[in-house]
Amino acid sequence: MIFTNTALFNGTIETGLRSLMILEAFYPKNLDLDSISLLDYFVVHTADLCGPESLHPTVSARVGEYRVRRKLIQEGLQMLIRISLVSVIEATDGIRFVSADDAPAFVKLLATDYNRNLSDRAIWLAQRAQRQGDSFFAEMRAYIDRWTLEFQADEGYASA
Template sequence: MAEAMREAMPFNSALETGVRTLAILVEAYPSKYDIQRLLYFDYLVVHSRDANGPESLHPNIPLRNGELLVRRGVIERGLLLFISRGLVERQISTNGINYGASDEAGPFLDCLQTHYSQMLRQRAEWAISEFGMLDNDELRIYFDEHFERWTREFQAVKMPSEHLL
């Protein structure tokens, strides 16, 4: 039963993450991104305020830096879902595997008219305009510098005393 409930959760599911990734790839078109770059941009879209951007798409929970460590698998599942629907294209080269939006991806996103999907597209546009020109090393350096700040935030949360356990 718990497995069925987890499968039905829409947040941070393959579907939700796939839609976010698709929005990023549509904004970046015709560029193609690898998983690590998509991981960075997904974080920027969801927590844009952390990078001095617009209001974050999701609430800023105190331990959100841990998301960078667990998000990769969900992004991969979202990509596979949208590859199977012909909305994302996979390109394999000597440099690795990159993903790009197909010609049908933009029209598909245009069909999504919810407030959330509009905010998502705005955050994706912001993230690509602010960080899209950085190469992978520059993007990694940016995250390394800011991840240190997020790690300090993580360490500031105190664990309960042993006698309370």
């Protein structure tokens, strides 16, 4: 794990910046909220996908970490839309998001080691998604589904 500080970056601003880096790495592809939520988890936990070393520590309640992020991601995206770094696309399958014209220049300003590592991992995810197509997102969803079942079994919620 590269990030050694115990405080995880899960506020609205930090989550919004992760979303922006993800959208920029995937540009010109637009993404829905579910896809951004999956990518937001895995961009900091790339080792879970046999990728580069994770930026954030692994937690035993992974599914909980994934589930609590959605509201923060929505708030972060709203912030990015207000400052014209992300655009909204109304598609036939729902609302989608894409990085806006000013996003590349803004992302270049985020020059800390952590942000460079984050950008590298977002690019790694985008390249893997391009190679694997829909199976990439299915693989990420399968991990979340498996962790959900494990959590439910640990908590005694699994059906007989």
